[in-house]
Amino acid sequence: MATKSHPLRALVLFESYIRNSVRSSHPQNATQLRFQKHALDRSLLSNKTMIFHLEDALLKSSSLFPYFMLVAFQAGGLFRAxxxxxxxxLVLMAGKELATKIMVFVCFVGIRKHEFKIGNAVLPKFFLEDVGWEGFDVVMSCERRIAVSDLPxxxxEGFVKDYLGIEAVCGRGLKVVNGYFVGLMEETKEDGVVNELFFDKKTTSRAIGFGCCNCNSSLHRRLFSHCKVGNTRDEVYLVTEADKGSWKILPRAKYPKPLIFHDGRLxxxxxxxxxxxxxxxxxxxxVLCIMRYGAGKLLAYKLQSSITAWLGIKTTTSKLSDTSRGQGKAxxxxxxxxxxxxxxxxxxLSIVLMKPITAVTYSLSKFSEVIxxxxxxxxxxxxxxxxxTMERMLRKGNLVVCPEGTTCREPYLLRFSPLFAEITDEIVPIAxxxxxxxxxxxTASGHKGLDSVFHLINPNPRYYIKILDRLPSSYTCSSGGKSRVEVANHVxxxxAEANGFQCTSLTRKDKYKILAGNDGTV
Known part of the structure; x- marks a missing residue:
């Protein structure tokens, strides 16, 4: 796995054993983690099986509220949020267990189970942006890893298995009646899962635990009881909230799996x-959305740029291409x-060029077409x-096409459909x-008709448009003898180079299969 090459940035120093006054809250004779600048020999962990608490050992933030708010907003809408x-x-005044139950009930009651895809499509992005680099290095240094979570x-599961490559996660089950979540959690059965799937007499002695000093749940005590060194003490490492406060956020380059697709409105x-x-x-x-839409719909091109800027939409344009070149040749x-x-x-793009332009679309909603x-x-x-159709529209005027066939939020480009390369040699790339x-x-799974509305509601959206040089004749199909695939890949x-993005071979179907479980047809 790629993570094997990561430098381990956490040093496990064996300090004093936990005092008698806190033994009721922690495994007996647990050891505390202290993170230092120098590294620990990877061989101390490489042959171990680690059972770690996801929220305490991996995430910097101690608050679970943002994750439940994402579920409430995306699955239930504005009123549930x-x-x-x-x-x-009320959540603040309640204990951790009761607070979790309250948020679970509010977020999940009445939600259809088979429609819930937020765990795979929305939450992984926010989990990854909250992972502490130091905790991540310790966890990923072990040979086998099992996550335990207080969350459903x-x-x-989508984050832990798909993006971290963890073998299993022992989370909380949710009760379902007639296909709907009722907002109640089932009793945790992590002991049975761990015993059944991952441990035998040979591997139990190689298991270590990783949690937080501030947690006093019985879940920790039952889970970490598997982590023994002989018959003398528990091999359980604990980290304090103060230590976690100094952790660095895991850089994007260190993600075990690139984050290319994610859904959700927030x-x-x-x-x-x-x-x-x-x-x-x-x-x-x-109100601002209506004003911005009116400016784009009613005003002349010469006024649109300055009015939209006054309404908070900043557009930065760099023009490398001579847009008049080639006129009159065809x-x-x-x-x-x-x-x-x-x-x-x-x-x-039409506003920047200050001239009418026709856009070809695939799965555009009827509402978006009308407005x-x-x-x-x-x-x-x-x-x-x-x-x-494209040849006919191009004979009538300027045409814009997005060969990816769908939007991509992250700094990646999906594979370009090569159809555009056959239409004309007058091709101008736009970054x-x-x-x-x-x-x-x-959105991939939400109401597509509201896409433009949500975008225009943003306080200060910023557009960066680079009009690049027209494609040289040597890189076209008819004049340069290139194949349509070669032209598409070159464009x-x-x-990608103009934006500092990465090219991928992923397609629109890949995106919708991952995020929505369909082919993206509206």
Missing amino acids: LALLLLYP SVMV AFRPTPLATLVMFMWLPFGF AGGKLYVCNHRTLLDPVF SPIKTVRLTRNREKDRN IDVQVSMFYGS QQVI
């Missing part, structure tokens, strides 16, 4: 304060080929029909990047 926020003072299994970590700010902003955001317009970040990419400020043409995914602070303007690489 508001209910959870209003109950936050449906929230953590672009920020929904802490209680940040969530309160979001609800306070929403009334103003809806009838019709130019074919602009851009990567796809949001539904409004063609709209902002679009620019002309849209729906493709059928039939190669011959789509080619004829687009977008930054938002509150909502994502795209993908040019756009």
